[in-house]
Amino acid sequence: MTLIIPLPFQSKTIPIEPLNQNAFSQFGTVISNPSPSLTPHPHLQELPPQAVLANQGSALKYLDITHMRNFYNESTTPGKAVMNMFVCAPRSLLSTPDSNGSMAGHFKVEILERHPFTTQTFIPLGLSSKDSQQCQYLVIVAPSLKPSEQDESLPVPTPTTANLENERYPGRGLPDLNGIKAFLADGSQAVTYGAGTWHAPMVVIGEKPIDFVVVQFANGVGIEDCQEVEWKEKNDDGGLLVAIPQTKAKL
Numbered sequence: 001m002t003l004i005i006p007l008p009f010q011s012k013t014i015p016i017e018p019l020n021q022n023a024f025s026q027f028g029t030v031i032s033n034p035s036p037s038l039t040p041h042p043h044l045q046e047l048p049p050q051a052v053l054a055n056q057g058s059a060l061k062y063l064d065i066t067h068m069r070n071f072y073n074e075s076t077t078p079g080k081a082v083m084n085m086f087v088c089a090p091r092s093l094l095s096t097p098d099s100n101g102s103m104a105g106h107f108k109v110e111i112l113e114r115h116p117f118t119t120q121t122f123i124p125l126g127l128s129s130k131d132s133q134q135c136q137y138l139v140i141v142a143p144s145l146k147p148s149e150q151d152e153s154l155p156v157p158t159p160t161t162a163n164l165e166n167e168r169y170p171g172r173g174l175p176d177l178n179g180i181k182a183f184l185a186d187g188s189q190a191v192t193y194g195a196g197t198w199h200a201p202m203v204v205i206g207e208k209p210i211d212f213v214v215v216q217f218a219n220g221v222g223i224e225d226c227q228e229v230e231w232k233e234k235n236d237d238g239g240l241l242v243a244i245p246q247t248k249a250k251l
Contacts, residue, residue, distance in 0.1 A: 002111075002228040003150065008177055011238035013106070016245065019139055019183035019191070026168070027141040027181075027197050028119070029066040031190035066192040067167065070217040071117045071157035072224075079117060079219040086122075086212045088204040090135065093244055106241040107205070109140055112175050112198045113228045116156040118217040120193045122202060125211040127187020135206030138242060139191050142180040142198040144173035154227050156196060170196040174229060182242040198229075205244055 017023055021030045035048045042057025054061040072079030093105030127135070151174050159169050175198035185191060187210070193199050204210045218225045233239035 001153075001223050002230055003154075003174070005150065005174055005229050005231050007231040007233050007238075007240065010233070011241070012177075012180075013241045013243050014109075014140075014180055014182045016138075016182045016184050016243060019185040019189055023181075024139070024141075024183060024191075026143065027199070028194040029192040030185075031065050031121070031123075031192065032188055034062070035060075036188070066121060066190075067119065067194075068121070068192075068215070068217075069119045069159075069164075069167075069195045071159050071195060072217055072219050074157040074159075075117060075155075075219055075221065075224055077219040077221050077224070079217040082216060082218045084214045086202060086214055087209055088137070088202045088212060089209045090204050090206050093205070094241070096243075102246055104205070104244045104246050106243055107138065107203060109180070109200055109240040109242060111228060111230045112140075112142060112200055113226055114170075114175075114196055114198045115193070115216060115226055116154070116196045117219070117224055119195050120214060120216040121190060122192075123190040123213045123215070124187045125213060127210065131187045135187070135204060135208050135210055137185050137210060138200070138203040138205060138244075139183040139185055140180065140200035140203065140242065141183075141193070142175040142177060144170040144196070144198060145176045147172035148174065150174055155224055159195075167194065170194075170198075177231075177240060180240065 019030055024030050040058055040060045050063050051060045070079055091107060093107055096103045096105045151172055156172050202212065
């Protein structure tokens with residue numbers, strides 16, 4: 001089921017931000033190696049926070065790097081852990097008049113979705129931060145508005161404080177398009193969308209596809225597994241756009 005909502009403006013361009021945990025914390029978790037220059041060995045004197053030695057000292061194990069949530073206990077149909085693969089081709093960008101060559105184009109956002117009963121983690125395969133010249137991906141998210149008559153048909157759980165473990169659950173409410181944000185991620189980063197977080201379907205930009213392993217819970221009930229909203233702009237020149245810099249340009 002896809003709801004059609006009005007666009008609260010004729011045109012809006014979203015600036016892009018580099019993906020990091022501080023900026024993204026309202027929406028979920030960024031997963032990356034916090035100490036990429038550190039090589040594990042059995043005699044390390046100082047370990048990074050949340051790390052322990054493992055595998056006879058040949059590995060560093062970082063504990064509890066993301067928070068998986070399963071709220072299907074509030075549904076009449078229980079959920080189960082699922083692992084899927086998404087092979088995501090680069091998206092087409094709208095051409096942008098650019099005198100200094102700093103912009104690659106614009107991506108038009110036309111749909112957002114959420115998974116109200118589960119977190120969803122995207123893990124890129126076979127890439128590193130050095131591949132950013134060839135492929136990156138966008139993480140586009142929005143906070144939720146207050147509940148309204150428009151969204152009362154969309155089922156959501158009401159997790160307890162104990163189940164949330166100090167996390168914030170968005171609850172009911174359509175996406176706040178005035179508060180939408182866009183982050184640029186590279187192949188060394190995975191991302192977990194918090195349960196109930198409005199986000200765009202995966203957007204790969206660059207020269208080649210990215211393979212993602214996607215981990216979440218699901219129960220096979222469409223309206224509980226995924227809820228979507230779309231909007232239509234008044235003219236082709238407007239809409240909700242993300243400004244994409246050239247990969248060589250620093251954010």
